[in-house]
Amino acid sequence: MVTITIKHLTPRCLNNNDxxxxxxxxxxxxKKMEPIEVSFEGVYSTTSSFVNSAFIELLEHCDFERxxxxxxxxxxxSFINELIxxxxxxxxxxxxxx
Amino acid sequence: MSTIKLEGSLDVSSIHRFVNQFIDDERxxxxxxxxxxxxxxxFVTPVGVTSLVNLLTYLGKSGCIIIVQYPDRPTxxxxxxxxxxxxxxxxxxxxxxxxxxxxxxxxxxxVGYAEYDSWLEYSVFPWLSSHLGFDIKREWPSFYAVIGEIxxxxxxxxxxxxxxxxxxxxxxxxxxxxxxxxxxxxIGIPARVRKVLPQLHTDGAAIIKATxxxxxxxSTPRNRGAGxxxxxxxxxxINGGNVTIISGYGAVEFNQIWLKGSPLGSxxxxxxxxxxxxxxxxxxxxxxxxxxxEDMSW
Numbered sequence: 001m002v003t004i005t006i007k008h009l010t011p012r013c014l015n016n017n018d019x020x021x022x023x024x025x026x027x028x029x030x031k032k033m034e035p036i037e038v039s040f041e042g043v044y045s046t047t048s049s050f051v052n053s054a055f056i057e058l059l060e061h062c063d064f065e066r067x068x069x070x071x072x073x074x075x076x077x078s079f080i081n082e083l084i085x086x087x088x089x090x091x092x093x094x095x096x097x098x
Numbered sequence: 099m100s101t102i103k104l105e106g107s108l109d110v111s112s113i114h115r116f117v118n119q120f121i122d123d124e125r126x127x128x129x130x131x132x133x134x135x136x137x138x139x140x141f142v143t144p145v146g147v148t149s150l151v152n153l154l155t156y157l158g159k160s161g162c163i164i165i166v167q168y169p170d171r172p173t174x175x176x177x178x179x180x181x182x183x184x185x186x187x188x189x190x191x192x193x194x195x196x197x198x199x200x201x202x203x204x205x206x207x208x209v210g211y212a213e214y215d216s217w218l219e220y221s222v223f224p225w226l227s228s229h230l231g232f233d234i235k236r237e238w239p240s241f242y243a244v245i246g247e248i249x250x251x252x253x254x255x256x257x258x259x260x261x262x263x264x265x266x267x268x269x270x271x272x273x274x275x276x277x278x279x280x281x282x283x284x285i286g287i288p289a290r291v292r293k294v295l296p297q298l299h300t301d302g303a304a305i306i307k308a309t310x311x312x313x314x315x316x317s318t319p320r321n322r323g324a325g326x327x328x329x330x331x332x333x334x335x336i337n338g339g340n341v342t343i344i345s346g347y348g349a350v351e352f353n354q355i356w357l358k359g360s361p362l363g364s365x366x367x368x369x370x371x372x373x374x375x376x377x378x379x380x381x382x383x384x385x386x387x388x389x390x391x392e393d394m395s396w
Contacts, residue, residue, distance in 0.1 A: 045239035
């Protein structure tokens with residue numbers, strides 16, 4: 001299990017650029033089929049821009065089932081968890097609609 | 099010289115008319131010199147402050163000369179402007195020697211995108227935490243997210259040489275409300291939306307479209323939308339507050355009855371240059387995060 005601690009990669013989790021840094025790191029391990037723990041330790045909140053760039057863009061490289069099976073979100077809070085789940089749900093609905 | 103007498107309230111309902119006295123629909127100043135009489139202003143809201151600041155800043159950058167007249171004995175609206183830092187910002191010093199920021203106000207701030215995070219951290223969070231009696235950063239994550247979404251939106255969509263917004267926050271303890279006004283003079287939401295949906299007839303419809311989940315103008319390659327949607331979801335649906343968005347010829351309010359937005363008639367065929375957001379958050383309905391770390395289950 002690889003641990004990616006977001007706070008070690010970016011001091012804030014607010015915009016697309018912040019998210020992209022995390023995205024690159026997750027994708028690198030996803031491509032190798034390695035289980036990943038993404039830790040939000042020390043992060044209290046985030047935005048849809050960050051979540052879209054860090055997580056939702058992964059859907060362009062692998063399917064949701066693989067993400068669910070390999071990526072574990074830890075040391076988070078209910079707000080961040082809900083936001084991540086909402087963004088995935090919306091992205092899947094948008095894919096179905098198109 | 100053009101003489102403009104400001105009267106009544108400077109608020110959401112009068113903002114289009116007020117701005118239109120100074121600049122036309124193409125943003126051209128109606129004069130090179132303005133004499134602004136503020137003696138008859140009865141009330142100023144945070145929206146009025148940010149609009150006035152943006153307007154005068156814009157006119158100044160356009161080379162206009164502005165002379166402001168205020169009453170010899172400052173009225174309450176003028177005192178409020180003074181305490182918000184309005185005169186310090188433009189004239190370098192307050193109108194009254196004893197003017198000071200009120201404890202319920204985060205004073206006028208011109209916030210650039212690069213610095214808003216530290217502004218939140220060192221000004222807004224301590225101020226609001228002291229009023230509400232809990233740690234805003236840890237226990238009200240949606241507040242942080244909403245402000246972040248606002249600035250991301252300005253950064254993505256303003257389209258000007260700077261991503262600077264004037265902002266002010268006012269806490270109303272008796273009403274259990276926080277009012278946040280943020281205004282920029284960017285290209286505006288309707289203009290951005292029409293680049294991808296030119297068929298939309300009204301600016302109000304374009305604003306409503308921009309708030310739909312997953313709608314994006316792709317103003318930046320990685321932009322997937324959801325910023326305005328998240329603001330409204332957290333402010334209106336979850337917190338029970340309301341959001342007003344004024345941009346171009348449109349003005350739309352989102353509230354408990356009109357979750358998907360209701361166009362306001364106040365624009366009256368007059369164009370607002372840029373975007374103005376007014377958020378009213380309730381302090382008696384905050385869903386505080388029980389702060390403990392948890393793992394997410396898919």
